[in-house]
Amino acid sequence: MSDVAAGLVQVGILLVALAVVYKPLGDYMARVFTSEKHLAVERGLYKLFRVKPDAEQRWPTYAMGVLGFSFVSIVFLYLLQRLQAFLPLSFGRGAVSPAVAFNTAVSFVTNTNWQSYVPETTMGDTVQMVGLTVQNFLSAAVGLAVAIALVRGFVRRRTDRLGNFWVDLTRGAVRILLPISVVFAIVLIAMGVTQSLKSGVDVTGPGGAQNTIALAPTASQEAIKELGTNGGGIFNANSAHPFENPTAWTDLIEIFLLLVVPVALTRTFGTMVGNRKQGYVLVSVMGGIWAAVLAWVWLAETHPNGPAALLAGANLEGKEQRFGISASSIFATSTTGTSTGAVNSWHDSFSGLGGGGPLLNMLLGEVAPGGVGTGLYGILVVAVIAMFLAGLMVGRTPEYLGKKLGKTEVTTAAISILAMPTVVLLGAGAALLLPDTTSALNNSGAHGLSELLYAYASASNNNGSAFAGITVTSDWFQSSLGVAMLIGRFVPILATLCLAGALAKQKKVPETSGTLPTTGPLFGSMLAGTIILVAALTFIPALALGPFAEGLA
Amino acid sequence: MVKQASAGLRVLLVFTVLLGVIYPLGIWAVSRIPGLQSKAEGSVISVNGQAVGSSLIGIDPVAPDPAHDPYFHTRPSATAKDVLGPGDPSTSAGSNLGGFSDKLLGQIQQRKAAIAQREGVPLDAVPPDAVTASASGIDPTISVAYADLQVARVARNTGLSEDKVKQLVEQNTTGYGIGIPGVNVLELNLAVAGAH
Numbered sequence: 001m002s003d004v005a006a007g008l009v010q011v012g013i014l015l016v017a018l019a020v021v022y023k024p025l026g027d028y029m030a031r032v033f034t035s036e037k038h039l040a041v042e043r044g045l046y047k048l049f050r051v052k053p054d055a056e057q058r059w060p061t062y063a064m065g066v067l068g069f070s071f072v073s074i075v076f077l078y079l080l081q082r083l084q085a086f087l088p089l090s091f092g093r094g095a096v097s098p099a100v101a102f103n104t105a106v107s108f109v110t111n112t113n114w115q116s117y118v119p120e121t122t123m124g125d126t127v128q129m130v131g132l133t134v135q136n137f138l139s140a141a142v143g144l145a146v147a148i149a150l151v152r153g154f155v156r157r158r159t160d161r162l163g164n165f166w167v168d169l170t171r172g173a174v175r176i177l178l179p180i181s182v183v184f185a186i187v188l189i190a191m192g193v194t195q196s197l198k199s200g201v202d203v204t205g206p207g208g209a210q211n212t213i214a215l216a217p218t219a220s221q222e223a224i225k226e227l228g229t230n231g232g233g234i235f236n237a238n239s240a241h242p243f244e245n246p247t248a249w250t251d252l253i254e255i256f257l258l259l260v261v262p263v264a265l266t267r268t269f270g271t272m273v274g275n276r277k278q279g280y281v282l283v284s285v286m287g288g289i290w291a292a293v294l295a296w297v298w299l300a301e302t303h304p305n306g307p308a309a310l311l312a313g314a315n316l317e318g319k320e321q322r323f324g325i326s327a328s329s330i331f332a333t334s335t336t337g338t339s340t341g342a343v344n345s346w347h348d349s350f351s352g353l354g355g356g357g358p359l360l361n362m363l364l365g366e367v368a369p370g371g372v373g374t375g376l377y378g379i380l381v382v383a384v385i386a387m388f389l390a391g392l393m394v395g396r397t398p399e400y401l402g403k404k405l406g407k408t409e410v411t412t413a414a415i416s417i418l419a420m421p422t423v424v425l426l427g428a429g430a431a432l433l434l435p436d437t438t439s440a441l442n443n444s445g446a447h448g449l450s451e452l453l454y455a456y457a458s459a460s461n462n463n464g465s466a467f468a469g470i471t472v473t474s475d476w477f478q479s480s481l482g483v484a485m486l487i488g489r490f491v492p493i494l495a496t497l498c499l500a501g502a503l504a505k506q507k508k509v510p511e512t513s514g515t516l517p518t519t520g521p522l523f524g525s526m527l528a529g530t531i532i533l534v535a536a537l538t539f540i541p542a543l544a545l546g547p548f549a550e551g552l553a
Numbered sequence: 554m555v556k557q558a559s560a561g562l563r564v565l566l567v568f569t570v571l572l573g574v575i576y577p578l579g580i581w582a583v584s585r586i587p588g589l590q591s592k593a594e595g596s597v598i599s600v601n602g603q604a605v606g607s608s609l610i611g612i613d614p615v616a617p618d619p620a621h622d623p624y625f626h627t628r629p630s631a632t633a634k635d636v637l638g639p640g641d642p643s644t645s646a647g648s649n650l651g652g653f654s655d656k657l658l659g660q661i662q663q664r665k666a667a668i669a670q671r672e673g674v675p676l677d678a679v680p681p682d683a684v685t686a687s688a689s690g691i692d693p694t695i696s697v698a699y700a701d702l703q704v705a706r707v708a709r710n711t712g713l714s715e716d717k718v719k720q721l722v723e724q725n726t727t728g729y730g731i732g733i734p735g736v737n738v739l740e741l742n743l744a745v746a747g748a749h
Contacts, residue, residue, distance in 0.1 A: 248732025306652015469649030
């Protein structure tokens with residue numbers, strides 16, 4: 001098949017697969033988070049945790065659970081890396097340097113999974129499994145819990161209780177993420193992904209050259225890396241490495257895994273609020289943006305304008321032969337529309353406009369379809385703003401899903417939305433003023449600015465992909481990107497939980513003829529318009545100097 | 554906060570055992586099943602008991618005598634020291650250079666000239682994947698076009714007929730399912746070596 005035909009077939013299979021699991025997985029997740037019953041294994045876990053699973057929490061307690069848990073996770077992961085020299089299966093890879101250990105700990109706990117290290121030479125198997133794999137699960141489960149708490153805010157009336165964070169976290173990990181990961185880890189091994197506890201294998205190739213091929217316990221991490229929209233590779237080349245992603249089929253499975261939970265969560269949402277059309281409109285907006293960005297990236301990559309790509313005859317620099325331009329474009333769009341950040345090709349080597357697609361996808365707030373949980377609460381927060389704007393236009397008190405959107409609701413939604421752009425622009429702006437920044441860039445001119453903008457967009461959105469030519473090993477980058485990840489993760493979570501608390505306290509406003517319906521194309525257009533408007537007003541100047549300038553060159 | 558953090562610590566430690574030890578080692582145990590084990594350990598190919606490489610990893614073979622080069626070559630690697638040198642499979646990386654990079658333009662010019670000379674063809678005949686570094690630096694496959702370009706030279710330097718070498722290229726072409734057809738370089742070189 002030609003590159004284009006292969007891409008079209010793969011998109012077709014992907015959409016069919018997502019459509020098939022949408023209903024069963026979405027409804028299953030709704031049951032997981034509404035069921036009164038605890039599994040036997042969960043009751044055992046709660047005893048070990050010493051938490052009472054039936055005690056529901058107010059939003060501040062729920063939020064303190066998220067923060068407290070994330071804080072101890074960061075400390076634990078930091079110490080694990082610093083003490084690597086004493087751990088088994090480290091293959092002589094010693095203590096990780098303090099700056100890298102801090103950045104990596106924050107990165108994996110915030111679901112960013114940015115890699116500023118070369119895994120093959122930095123991280124042993126114990127840090128990978130006991131440290132990083134665990135956070136691949138739990139950071140995703142935290143996102144799920146926050147999304148479910150917000151949905152409960154819309155569903156519940158006249159209560160100050162949002163559920164129990166420890167129960168939501170446990171159910172997300174035990175009932176959703178773990179079983180799916182087990183199945184797909186084994187499927188991936190059967191298709192060639194490694195699962196080895198050796199550091200490498202020595203080979204003597206044709207011509208007599210001796211080499212060591214790196215090995216790793218890949219499959220167990222690969223499955224949750226995609227399913228949990230994490231993205232941190234066990235190899236430096238991430239999902240471009242043939243041991244992480246050996247064939248066109250494994251590539252398609254990985255793209256499916258990174259989209260499936262965020263997509264199906266819209267069904268979970270519709271089921272929980274008692275009107276599935278509310279979920280359909282969200283998934284339509286997500287799918288529309290995904291399709292538009294994919295078309296943009298794919299078109300730009302087949303029509304590069306850089307002299308190097310024109311001389312080569314096609315923009316295959318930084319792309320694998322088995323994926324070509326099409327599967328690389330599909331992966332790039334999906335990984336940045338979610339908060340995954342895994343890559344099967346290097347976005348830095350994309351054309352100006354082609355690389356601008358993934359960047360824009362993140363700057364839109366990662367809602368196409370967003371990360372596990374973060375995508376759903378992200379788009380619901382934008383929906384609150386969209387309904388507020390609509391209310392201003394027609395002069396009515398805005399409502400959404402039967403809840404009035406007053407001062408608290410709109411303020412918390414605005415804070416949640418504005419955290420990311422603030423950090424991106426301040427971070428990238430401050431970096432530009434520093435004298436050492438230009439030497440950290442791999443490309444000059446407009447493309448260099450894109451590298452910098454991409455770094456802060458990726459960190460603040462907890463994506464983790466990069467225009468990877470940029471060298472971020474300096475203390476400034478390690479610490480400022482670490483702080484960007486923390487703000488980009490926890491400010492929206494706190495604001496979202498506060499919003500959930502405010503919504504849960506209200507009674508339900510009955511629907512009248514004057515209520516603006518939130519299930520049709522009108523609302524869908526308003527929602528998409530708000531997503532684009534917020535990003536456009538914030539980022540057009542920066543985008544014009546980076547990707548657009550390169551695209552027009 | 555302290556109360557929640559101490560609960561959080563217990564939750565983290567228990568889940569670390571479940572998700573960080575039992576889960577990955579459980580998957581490792583499953584991967585010991587015959588049929589899965591060789592894949593889990595890197596799909597290593599052995600010839601006469603000697604591990605020669607992995608069917609999933611492309612390492613460019615270096616001919617002892619470049620004037621009589623009998624090997625098919627992989628795509629360029631950003632992990633290599635020279636623009637067309639062999640990559641290092643103990644790590645993995647791309648160049649991350651963009652289309653307007655002068656450095657990349659220079660590398661592509663050098664690769665194009667070197668390959669055209671090696672194969673005795675005009676510059677325009679060299680396909681795009683032959684002159685661009687892969688994403689992993691260890692791409693196991695090349696395009697059918699790049700394999701075809703190398704057939705005449707390999708046939709000449711191995712004494713095999715061109716038809717025979719073409720047939721071996723076809724036999725080692727994969728990816729017909731939902732992907733783009735590509736030729737596995739290591740398997741093809743082993744097939745060529747086994748044919749004469």
